[in-house]
Amino acid sequence: MVNWNNISFVIASEPRFQILIYLREKKRTPTELTEKLDVPISRTSAVLKELKEKSLVECLTPQRRKAKIYSITDKGEKTLQEIHKITGK
DSSP states (O other), X not given: OOOHHHHHHHHXXXXXHHHHHHXXXXXXOHHHHHHHHTSOHHHHHXXXXXXXXXXXXXXXXXXXXXXXXXXXXXHHXXXXXXXXXXHOO
């Protein structure tokens, strides 16, 4: 079943969409994502928090204070697949 709320949530923000794309490629830290996105680390952290709250990404090292590692979840992957079907992105 398609979760239209998650699709709308992701496509409403280019950084959300890009983070999911980058995490689809491989697991990354917020610093790596910040370098790829060319945005402040605070923006990357805020977007990761939003995506985590929607269960689209997960933190693999939640006990760490720095250099946390994030990955895309199955739900995040399915959301990207649906976005691709709709938008071709």
